[in-house]
Structure formats: C-alpha cells, structure tokens
Amino acid sequence: MAANIDPQDPTPEVPTLAEFNPNSGSRLERSIFNHRVVVMVLCALVTVVLAILAATRLELNASFESVLPQSHPYIKNYLDNRQELRGLGNALRIVVATDRDIFDPTYQDTLKKISDELILTPGVDRAWVKSLWTPSVRWTEITEEGFQGGPVMPDNYDGSPAATEQLKLNIARSGIVGRFVGNDFKSSMIFVPLMDKDPATGESIDYRALSHTLEENIRARFEQTGAAGAPEIRIHIIGFAKLIGDLIDGVGEVMSYFAFAALVAFVVILIYSRCLRSTLLVIACSATAVLWQLGIVAGFGYPLDPFSILVPFLVFAIGVSHGAQKMNGIVQDIGRGMHRLVAARFTFRRLFLAGLTAIVSDAVGFAVLMVIDIPVIQALAVTASVGVAALVFTNLVLLPVLLSYVGVSPAAARRSVRETDVNGQTGAVWRLLNRFTERRWAIGALVVAAVLTGAGQMLRAELKIGDLDAGAPELRADSRYNRDNAYINANYALSSDQFAVMVRTEAEGCLKYQTLVEADRLAWALQQVPGVHTTVFLGDAVRQITAGSYEGNPKWLTIARNQNVLNYGAQQASVNNPDLFNTDCSVMPVIAYLSDHRAETLDRVVAAAAGFAEAHSTPERQFLLAAGSAGIDAATNIVVREANQAILLYVYAAVIVLCLISFRSWRAVVVAMIPLMMTSILCEALMVLLGIGVKVGTLPVIALGVGIGVDYALYLLSTQLAQQRAGASLADAYRRALQFTGKVVALVGVTLAAGVVTWIWSPIKFQADMGILLTFMFVSNMIGALILIPALSHFLLRDSAKAATFSMSSRLGYTGR
Incomplete structure (x- = not known):
C-alpha cells in the first residue's frame, strides 16, 4: 500500500504502522530507519568525543601571517626579506601622551617604566625596541673635530633642569620630531617589533593574551587622570597584534548573540509549529552540528579567529532551516493520520535528496x-x-530518526491540517503568491525584477576593492583603537601606513652611487603620488651627513659620486637608524608614508611603484614590491580583486551543476538561478550605497549568499516538478509546493535572517557589515524565490511535459496515485 502513496499528495491514503512495509524505500532509508537505535547511539558517541575535543583543544587566536596572501609576489618578496626589515613587519606603536610636555620629569619617569615593561613583555623583539630611553635612538652633529653623537637620553639624566636642557638639545639634534616625538612635544612613541613565535615555548604569539598584557600592565598601570597636580598621562596603542586582540575581545560579546539567535529561531519555529517537542529537537540537532564542527576543527588543530567565529552562527541557522523542513513534513503527515515512524520515513524520502543537494550547495559556497x-x-x-x-x-x-520516536503534539498535527480549507487553498498571502503563475502577474513580477536588477547593475559598477575608511576598518570608527590611530596620525609626521619598496642588490651594493640615485628617483616618483606624505630611505641620511661633513654647505646636500664619501655617510647613518639597510647592505627599503590605506590611495601608489620597478630593475639592482602595512594591504586588495569574480563564477558553476543533477532540466536550472543572480547584483549595489568595500571580511558574503540561497529553489522546485510530473497544472503544482514547503521557505528566510541580523550590533565592524549583507541576501533570496519561481515557471515550465521527467521523487522510487 505504501508504494501507491504519492508523497506530494496533500491527502494520501494513509497506512497504519502494521500495513507499512519496513523494507520499502531506498537502501539508505532502510539502513537508517531499520536500525534507529544504532544511529542514535553512534551520534551520541560522536557528540561526546567531539565535545571533549572542543572543550580541551579549541583555541581563539590569529597570526600575522594568516592574513597575508601567501602566494602573491609582493608578499613573497616581503617574506623572503622580512628578517632584513624588522621595522616593517609586525610591530606595535605605543604613544605616551601628556597634557604638559615630554620634558616634565614625572612624564619621563613614567615613560622609562613603560619602556622597560615593554622590553620584558613576552613576544617582543627586545633588540629592536626604540624609545627615548633606548640607546638605539641617537643624535648626531658635526663639530670642528668631526662627527659627535650619542643616545638622545643623556646618560646622567636625573630630571634636573640641566639634564632636561640636554635632553631638549639632543632631541633637536636627532631629527626624531614627528617620528619618536610628537610635533607638539606632548607625546613620544615607543616602537615595539614583535617576533612570530614565543622563543620560550615555540608557539605562535597569543595576541589576545598580549593585548590583555598591554591593557593591564601598561594602560591600566600608567594612565593617569592628572589628579592632585600630577600630569595627565594617556596611552595610545596601535599595531596588528593590538587590533587582533581587540577583535578577539569583541568576539566575546558576539558570542552572546548566539544565544539570542537560538532564542529567536526557537520562538519563530514554535510560533509556526505550535509543537514544543519538535521545536526543541530542531534546535538541539542544529546545536549538535555546531558542536561537531568545533570538535572536528579543534581536532585538526585549526584555531577560531575573528573571521571564522561567525561560521558557527551560519551553520546553526542553516541547520535550523533544514530541520524546519523535516519537521514540517512530519507534522503534516501525522496530521493526516500517519504513524510518526511512517511520517518520518516518508518525509525522509521526499526531502533527503533536496536537503542533501541544498547542503552540498551550501558547502560549495x-x-x-x-x-x-x-x-x-x-x-x-x-x-x-x-x-x-x-x-x-x-x-x-538524526532529526527524522528522533522525530520518529518523539513525534509531534496532536494539537500541532491537527492545526497543520486545518490550515488548508476544503478547496486546498491556504491564506491570503499564499493565494496571492499563487497568482504569479498567471501571465499578467508573471510579466509584472519579471518587469519589476528587471528594473531592480538594471538599477543594481549601474550601482555595482561603483563597487570598490579594499578599505574605504581611515584607521582600522575592522573596528568601529569610535573604537579605542581607531581613536588611538587618529591621535597618532594627527601628531606624527610618519604615519602607520607604510608602503616599502625593497631594493635588492649584491652585498654592499646598496652603497653604490647608481643604486642610491635610482632609489632617490623612486622616492621622488612616490612623493608625487597624491596620498603620500613623505618618503624615507638611506639616501636622505647620506645627504645630510655629507653636507654636515662640509660645514653644512647646502651644495653638498647631495649623493656624492665618491664611494668613500658614500661609505662614510652610510656608516654614520646606520648608527642612528639601522633600519635603513640590512647588515651586508644588500637590502635597502624605500619607505613611503601614506595619508591612509584607502583603496584609491593604494592603487595609485602601487601603479607608480610597479611602473618604476618594471622600468628600472636590472640583474644588479631589483626593486621589489612590497613591505610595510600598506604594502601588505595593497597585495591583499589585488588578491581580493582577482578572486572576487572568480569566486562567483565557481560558486555559480557548482550550483548550476548540482541543480542540473537534481532537476535534469536546463529550464528548471534557469528558473532557480535567476533569483540568485538578481540578489547577487543587488547585494553589491547595497555595498556601494552603504560604503562597504570588497575586502577579506566581506568577500565571502556573496558566495555564501548564493550557496545558501539556492536552498529555497531546491525545496520549492522539487515539489513543484514532482506535481507537474504527476500531471498537475502549474497553478496546482505551485499551490501544493507552497502548502508543503513554501511556508517553511518563508520561515527559513526569517530564521536565517534572524540568525545573522544580530551581528549588526557587533563592535567588530566587518562582522556588522556581514550581518547587514547576509540578512539582505537571505530575505531577498527568499522573496525572489517565492515570487520569481512561479513567474519564470509560467514561461519555462508551464507545460507539465517539460518538467515531467525531472522530479526528485521519481528518482526515489515514487509513483503517482
């Protein structure tokens, strides 16, 4: 008798449990439902093991190298030479500011304590730390007896007026104003380079722990409000490590949204189903998937980072959406009088392939x-x-197996049947949606969609790659980090946005006249680019020292042709600034300090530097892009620009193949794809309107939206095509699809959106951006599927013969009544 039941018929002949053949259905179905206890025990064991792994081995961290596009030539150049460029890698810049001036003895005492504390901080490359209190920050002057110099901080500094005057003189002679001393003399900077791994443990630096150390041992201890006549001390900290630390701290707040998203999903499904037990099972199974995910990730040794921390939210939301479809099918079947086990098996038959294809599409995204x-x-x-x-x-x-034992409440089952009246019609909204199978309504829907898509296409042409805001765009503009960054950029001539071109030569080659001249030409070319504040390289120091050797005569403010003069100038320059070239003088950076790291600024700088490098590189002298924070950002932008369209092509190609396998109809594939493509275009237009660029944080959004958004079409079309195969008209087929899966498609859209909309309030801006965009895509895909699928079907799938051979049900062994 079971073989004669059409699973898509809303009023099938219902067998009793005794009449049901347990050996019916596919081999997979029999393996699962004829061994339900084994399935549940295995799932329980896996859950326990993975829960232990998640609890004991899961880490939350990020490394500096993890955000670098490893195979890009610019990054390869940087990684090959990073040991020679300690000042251009992963470093912190800590500015200690006061409301008086830096010559106040109390300020200097505080600065010394901070400098000493930082030198002893784990993970700090101590030999390269620079501040007014480190001997590597030096002054130089020319006297009648030749060059004289020494540390900027006098050896006998004791805070006395005489020592303070000596400090003022040394700072004036050192040329560090704007670099290590604020332009208004009310702050000074401590430069703190970091190592990649902790030498004591060999482990990667824990940026969260380092950030907390900076907050507790530096900011909390040394910041002063200026009470009781003491100077006010403010501490500003920027750098990759601090940024990641702040992001990870923000993740703690984001995690609270998980509970809220689960609560919203629970409430939405409970309102729809009015069945507490099945709703709890849907939530529990989705949470179990998240637990499995975290356990497997921990077992493979992957840490969670601020970029992937949102993935469990998505997995949970996707799980709830698929679980709701299974629950809905079982509720409807039980409402028609089926035993819960039979209902679970029939729902498994109807929706497993659709669900599997949808999940594979999600995975492809x-x-x-x-x-x-x-x-x-x-x-x-x-x-x-x-x-x-x-x-x-x-x-x-697992969920259908559990529901085969638990079932649903009788009240919920009766309610699911009452919602359909004697004519098989549902509520006003669903009757309205069914009108889109008619020509007039279908044409209207397609015209509106075409207008929206055309407008979106014009807007998306303005989509930018990279950051569109100053500071750290990963955080809110009013975050402590971005306020610190704004203060440093306003008070120091040399910004934190450094773009460095590495000049690679043979040993001692960077001292040769022609090399210095070519580097000087590069520096000049970069200075002409809008957005470049200034440039620094060895030739600048050589000029100053050469002129100083000749009584400061401006005629000697040049790069001399005499090699001995150049050698002497470089030797003196290395005393004060060893970052100007490496030990054997085979690598020399030309550093451009930028006003910001916006996409337009980086594009201009890259174009100028790359053009110069191509025209002037020789076997003896190579100009290699790029190092510095802005250089890394530029390389990342290039990778993102190249990957942006490629990712969309890949995900659409994969989804099209999956839909072809499922539907066996190119017409059905077109019907499924058009709403997705429209939403992708509108999402990019929304990014333009909101001022969101395509970058590492937002790049995954559109791919995820396509992979997840196709779920709607898979569930709706699978039911519609099965009905058309059985001979139903398009209007009847779509009406039945709405009855069986359409309501849950709307429920899924709301649930998915509810799972990510809370991200909008995240302190982490790129997570908030992702929340906005994913919410838009989930809702837009849902609305597009419910309206455009019937409208497109009117023109492409109206003839049931065109859809007849392509239903999922026919491949699962079903026949019509």
Missing part, C-alpha cells in the same frame, strides 16, 4: 573560498565546510 590564498579565509572555508557536512548527519538523518 564555503569551499570555493579555498581559491583565495589567504590562510584566514581558507581556514574559514574549512571550518564552514566541516560544519555544513555535519548537518547531513544531524539534521537530515
């Missing part, structure tokens, strides 16, 4: 991110793919 050679994005792709794979077991298999 994540997996294509692997093409981006940025470890942090690849880790996100792996983490997400693992979580989505877990949903196959927890929500497509």
